[in-house]
Amino acid sequence: MHRRPRLILVLSLAVAALLALGAVSWWHWRPLRVSAPADAANPRCAAMADDLPAKVHGQGRVRTTSGSPAVAAWGDPAVIWRCGVTPPGATTDECLDVDGVDWVVHVLDDGAAFTTFGRDPAVQVLVPHDYAPEPLLLSAFSSVAGAVPQGANHCS
Incomplete structure (x- = not known):
């Protein structure tokens, strides 16, 4: 019993x-919910997607809801790559040169958004605070983003 x-x-x-x-x-x-940017269909975005790293800061790729090759993500919390965002114009935001690629920094509540400056299509990398200092991750993307020719705008 x-x-x-x-x-x-x-x-x-x-x-x-x-x-x-x-x-x-x-x-x-x-899958991580991420929308594709307005110019995600730009052929340069698809070309860059082929050269994205398999790992970022030791983190592997994660699936996203976007079916676009212009969107990729790594880790949890996710570092997010978006190609085809609106290129930034003149700005007073901080601008960094990382491995020959200029990035405009926009501080967010939960991390930072880095957008290529002077390149079209523009690339945006969203980096959570968990990866601080966030700019260190940009080296993983600078060689890929550098495939787009630099225009007239540069960090000063």
């Missing part, structure tokens, strides 16, 4: 563990 309640308890715990594991797996494999 004592075996049946113990068996029910063991089965209940097993079912609870499987449900919890399933919830974690579903959350982990759920």
Whole structure:
């Protein structure tokens, strides 16, 4: 008589563990919601996508909801690459030269947005605070973004 309640308890715990594991797996494999920028269909974006790194800061690629090659993401929290964003014009925001590519920095509540300056199509890299100091990650993208010729605008 004592075996049946113990068996029910063991089965209940097993079912609870499987449900919890399933919830974690579903959350982990759920694609990251990212929209494609307005100029994502630019052929230069597709060409750059072929040269994106497999890992960024030791983090592998994660799936996104965007079907566009102009969007990519790595890690959790995700570092997000978006090609085809509106190129920034004249700005008072900080501007950095990283490996020969100029990036305009826009500080966000949860990290920073870096957008190539003087290049069209423009590339934006969203970097969460978890990867601080955020500009260090730009080296992973500068060689790819540098494939787009530099225009007249430069960091001063």
